[in-house]
Amino acid sequence: MPTTTIPDDLRSDVETLWDYSQMHHEPKPVDLGIGLGSHDPDVPVYTAELYHRGLFPTIVFTGANAPGTVEAFPRGEAVHFRERALELGVPDSAILVEPEATNTGENIDFTRALIEEHTALGPIRTILLISRPYQQRRSYAICRKRWPGVEVTCAARPLPLDEYIARIGDANRVINMLVGDTQRLWVYPANGWAIEQPIPAAVRKAFACLVTAGFSARLLPE
Structure with missing residues (x-):
């Protein structure tokens, strides 16, 4: 047990x-919110809360599965996170899903590629990474390396x-x-x-x- x-x-x-491991950033309005896939079911909930606070107009949920998430999210982390956000009142039109990433580097790379396909969103200059609490500093460091043109803020439910x-x-x-x-x-x-x-x-x-x-x-x- x-x-x-x-x-x-x-x-x-x-x-x-x-x-x-936490960046202690204050969530603020940005161009895009990115919910990073993981075993933590609070990520889509907190992402939805921040959306309803008006901090971003669009969400990308990103993530396939890791060995520790298959049982909880059998159809993939991003797919389940989207469904949870819909339950919490986020409109489907505000959500994009990136279902292939298997690590944080791919979360960033594949999200960036997805955004570049959706030109109607306009230029993305600021992003908010929503993750489990102790993933913040690592995801920040990865994103700064792999998407250097954006300003990165990190957030997790403060617990x-x-x-x-x-x-x-x-x-x-x-x-x-x-x-x-x-x-x-x-x-x-x-x-x-x-x-x-x-x-x-x-x-x-x-x-x-x-x-x-x-x-x-x-x-x-x-």
Whole structure:
């Protein structure tokens, strides 16, 4: 049975990565909202809320499936996210679906190509990336590299760490994902896939402690 409790001796390290991974941007009006596919069912809900607040006229939901999302979203993340947004009152005319991307780089590349096909939208100069909370810094760094002509703002439903874990229902899964996303902030730039981000010493230390504690399921070879 998955636990939703963070071990006391690891809490400080998890909180360090959780806080660092978020960009702490204030959502603001933009030309396009992009809901990034993932296992997090709150992404389409929060995207719909921001749409109804008038922050963007058009949404792209992007994402096929990862191994961890097939059961929850068997027809693909973007397809299910669109359906959820429709349930929440977003008009179909305001939603585009990109159903092929299998990673964040493809989310950006394929969304950019889709937008270029829809010339009626006009030039896209500003975008809002809506994601799970700890995906923000990584998606920001990737988008800045792969779509350099736009101004990027990041958003996720503002939730305390413990409440987010309770919603997902599995602390170990969240911590493993958080550790993996943190590692990608230096692995991706080294491979030319993202811009570099400053990595504070406290983040490096927290990352190393969590890896030592066994949270290595999402690590990439370096």
